[in-house]
Amino acid sequence: VSVVNKIAAGEIVIAPVNALKEMMENSIDAKATMVDILVKDGGIKLLQITDNGCGIDKDDLPILCERFTTSKLEVFEDLSKIETFGFRGEALASISHIARVTVTTKTEKDQCAWKASFSEGKILGQPKPVAGKTGTIITVEDLFYNIPSRLKALRSPGEEFNKILDVIGRYSINNNNVGFSCKKFGDSKVALMIKADLSTKDRVRIVFGANVSTNLMELNIDITDDVQRNGLLSASGFVTNLDFTNKKPIPPAFFINGRLVSCDPMRRSFYQIYSNFLPKGNKPFIYFSLTIKPQNVDVNIHPTKREVRFLNEEEIIDRLAILLQDKLASIDT
Ligand code: ADP
Ligand code: MG
Numbered sequence: 001v002s003v004v005n006k007i008a009a010g011e012i013v014i015a016p017v018n019a020l021k022e023m024m025e026n027s028i029d030a031k032a033t034m035v036d037i038l039v040k041d042g043g044i045k046l047l048q049i050t051d052n053g054c055g056i057d058k059d060d061l062p063i064l065c066e067r068f069t070t071s072k073l074e075v076f077e078d079l080s081k082i083e084t085f086g087f088r089g090e091a092l093a094s095i096s097h098i099a100r101v102t103v104t105t106k107t108e109k110d111q112c113a114w115k116a117s118f119s120e121g122k123i124l125g126q127p128k129p130v131a132g133k134t135g136t137i138i139t140v141e142d143l144f145y146n147i148p149s150r151l152k153a154l155r156s157p158g159e160e161f162n163k164i165l166d167v168i169g170r171y172s173i174n175n176n177n178v179g180f181s182c183k184k185f186g187d188s189k190v191a192l193m194i195k196a197d198l199s200t201k202d203r204v205r206i207v208f209g210a211n212v213s214t215n216l217m218e219l220n221i222d223i224t225d226d227v228q229r230n231g232l233l234s235a236s237g238f239v240t241n242l243d244f245t246n247k248k249p250i251p252p253a254f255f256i257n258g259r260l261v262s263c264d265p266m267r268r269s270f271y272q273i274y275s276n277f278l279p280k281g282n283k284p285f286i287y288f289s290l291t292i293k294p295q296n297v298d299v300n301i302h303p304t305k306r307e308v309r310f311l312n313e314e315e316i317i318d319r320l321a322i323l324l325q326d327k328l329a330s331i332d333t
Contacts, residue, residue, distance in 0.1 A: 002097075002120055005067070009094035010147050015154060016043025017163040019099070021260065022091035023138055024171050027051035028258065030136065033178055033196050037168060040185035042160030044143050044151070052135040055107035058114045061127045064103060065096040065118040092138075093121050098150075099143040105136040165192055167260065169207030173238075174255045174289055176200055200238060204285075208250060212285045215240040217331075219288075221323050230312040231296040235320060237288035239270075242277055242331055249283035254308075256290050256297060261308035269321045277328045288320065 013019045020043065027035045030053025040046035056064065067090050095101055096118040106113035113132025117124045144150040154160060165182060172180045172194040179196030183189075194203055205213035221227065221235040252270065254263050266288070274284050296311035310316070 005094075005097045005121065006146060009097040010144070010150050012091070012094045013098060013143070014150070015163065016047055016143055016160050017167050019043070019091075019095050019140055019143065020047055020049070020164055021167055021171075022095070023047075023049045023140075024168070025259065026091070026138075027053055027136070028171070028175055028178060030054045032135065035178060035180050037164070037180070037182045038185055039161055039164055039182065042154070042157030043140075043164055044154065044157065044160065045141065046185055047140040047143065048137065050135065050137045052133065055110070055113075055134055055136055056103070056105040057107055058110060058127055061103065061105070061114060061116045062123045064116075065092045065101060065121050065123070067093040067121055092118075095140055095143075096121055098147055099145065100141040102139040102141070103136065104130060104132055104139075106132045106134050108134050161191075168192060169194075169203075170253045170260055173200060173203045173207060173253060173287060174258070174260070176203075204238065204287075208285060212240060212250070216285075217241045217327060219323055219327055221320065227316075227319060230315045230319070231293040231310070232312075232316050232319070233291040233293060235288065235290045235323075237286070239286050239324065239327075240284045242328065250285050252286040252288070254286075254288050254290075256292055256308050256310065257294060259308075263308050265313060266317050266320070269317050270324060273321050273324050273328065276325075290316075292316075 013022075016039075020037065024035060024037075027049060030051060032051035032053035034052050036050040038046065038048040038050075092101065097120055101118040102115065103118070104113050104115040112129045114127040115130045116127040144154075155163075161184065168180050168182050169192065172178070176199070177196060179198075180192065180194045181190050182192040184191060192206070194206060198206075201213050201216055204216060216238050217240070219237045219239060221232075223232065223234060252267050254261050254266060256263070267286075270286050271283070274282075278284060292310050298309045
């Protein structure tokens with residue numbers, strides 16, 4: 001069983017950035033307003049996430065890293081969660097099968113924080129009382145210590161670190177009221193700092209540079225009846241306008257129900273619209289955040305949950321493409 005778990009986990013987490021993404025989503029889910037990330041050796045030696053969210057109940061700690069079970073469902077899962085990030089309930093379980101996980105957490109009602117370590121889905125011993133503030137610190141150490149082939153397949157620590165920075169930056173753009181910081185272990189200065197009260201535009205400037213942020217346009221779609229019938233509940237975005245001259249392409253940032261996803265049909269459709277306006281090969285910045293009826297979204301087609309599928313995909317993408325088209329056409333003239 002342990003080997004099967006390990007292999008399954010290695011498919012959900014293929015690089016440190018995948019583990020980080022899951023943990024950031026948990027922090028955002030826990031209503032954190034500040035998320036601080038500490039990274040050693042590109043996240044392989046250490047990945048630590050500190051948040052000021054609601055914390056985890058001490059009594060829930062023993063099953064925190066269990067794979068999906070009825071008890072876990074009863075304790076942790078409620079409908080609102082299923083609606084936010086798609087449901088699997090096994091991120092921490094997976095991580096605990098391929099790394100050493102330590103959780104320190106305190107809820108508002110607890111007198112002190114509780115600390116516990118996990119391995120292969122199980123808690124090691126009992127939670128210990130420690131000093132701490134309300135919120136959660138999750139430490140992931142020695143990722144892939146038991147999967148040498150995964151370890152070998154990783155990029156250099158520097159490249160893994162850049163992937164981590166990129167994903168934190170993208171989440172910061174999609175979570176306007178949450179602050180983020182990222183630091184390399186041992187460095188005195190932070191690699192990324194996004195204060196909680198910064199605007200989206202300021203976040204884009206910090207993450208992708210002034211060249212992108214000064215050319216930013218906001219797009220908002222009116223949710224009319226026909227749009228709603230397709231399951232689209234809200235859509236907003238920021239894209240660069242026609243003056244955009246960035247030479248380095250930035251992959252689009254698509255969020256669906258709060259989750260950073262890839263959506264090839266959407267990417268292709270938007271680039272197609274842009275190609276009528278921009279010189280060939282000039283890749284704009286595109287950020288779109290959609291809320292789609294949760295039951296219409298399938299985030300599980302790929303283990304890493306990146307490529308997303310949703311009902312009425314074509315209609316919804318067409319509608320968004322028209323929005324983009326109209327906006328670009330209005331500037332052109
Ligand atoms: P899922 O998020 O799909 O439920 P996870 O393994 O990612 O599965 O997390 C399991 C549970 O642990 C979450 O549902 C949540 O209740 C709790 N949890 C994890 N991380 C945090 C956190 N940073 N703050 C508060 N609760 C957390
Ligand atoms: Mg989760």
